[in-house]
Amino acid sequence: MVSVPREARSFQGASAGVVTRLMAGVVDVLVVAVALAGSYAAWVGLRFVLDPRGFRMPDPSLLWSMTLYIAYLVLYLTVAWWMAGRTIGDHLWGLRVTSRNGALLGIFRAFVRAVTCALFPVGLLWCAVDRDRRSLHDLALRSSVVYDWLPHPSVRWGARQG
């Protein structure tokens, strides 16, 4: 509680709204895009080093790129939600993904949530109209996204979303 500023304490542990979730999602999408671009640059550099003479810029197809992007996104979201309950975007906006009792998601639920979020991101918008601010993924997986400005998920805030 000490770590949370006074003006944010009343929101600590409350269900997060659509705006912060969308902004966190945008940040995560950008992070994964940067990671993908970095991977692509690394792949190109490696190919140039291995075969300078026969080097041509690789021309990945859109399908291939999208597949790789989604794979990156799922891996990133799974690891982040499983390990810390938050991605970089979540951390930036002070969010945390937990189960209903406030504990972190298990690796399986984190993976399923990551897949559904990556393939069906529109489901996030449901939290704007849901009374308890739950997205479709949350309703399906009995997870919740709360405001949590604390650095570590050791203190549980899950009482208000029931």
Place this chain on the structure above:
Amino acid sequence: MTRLAEAPRVPVEGAVLQEPQQVLDVALGVAGAVVGTGVALGRAVVDLPLLHQRMIWRPRFVPERWQPATLIGDAARHGVARRTEMVRAAQSLLDHWAPVMVERVVSRLDLTGLVVHHVDLDEVVRAVDIDAVVDRLDLDAIVKRVDLDAVVAGVDLDAVVAGVDLDTVVAGVDLDAAVAGVDIDAIAARLDLDAVISRIDLVAMVEEVIDAIDLPAIIRDSSGSMASETIRGARMTGISADEAISRGLENHLFRRRRKRATPAEPS
């Protein structure tokens, strides 16, 4: 008193002198006549040519022991001895009686009043070379003999300070000029800061400060809230936007549903 004491010595019989002044005058007149006659007689005798003759003083026909000069010389020697003895007696008498007499006299006199009435004290003080007096004073020794602590203890400083208008005093002091006259650089140059610092147990002090600060908590806090006002502001903006969206949607899109539904608090 003196005149009255002398009055009985005057040998005037039958005279009824009421005024002591007259008695004194008469005494002085008689004494003057006697002394004058004696002096005239003496001079006449001394001037006699006969006396200057050696034959008179040293007649050869008289044995030397009985010659007048010898006799007179003997008399003179006796006189000297007598005089010496009398002077000594008189001195002893004076030594004995003078203090007593002076004490008697002084005890009957108002010396202070006499001085005040008859002495021009201003003139006396004007004649005194006060500078010379001050030069001869050993002021240091005097000051050493003064018990300043006792003096200060006896002074009611509170009352003194209360009576001083410090505001006026301070207003009259040109502090800027005073400070401008102080060579602070020189003072700082004279400070042995190294010695001061070496006397401070910096390590212990720093440890004490760190103990009091609880540094881990601060680090935790700063990393927890990302220690950035920008981040904090962005988060608060996001929360506000969430609240605004929620309120707006509840008010406009689901007014009917909200009317029908019982307000159930999330448990």
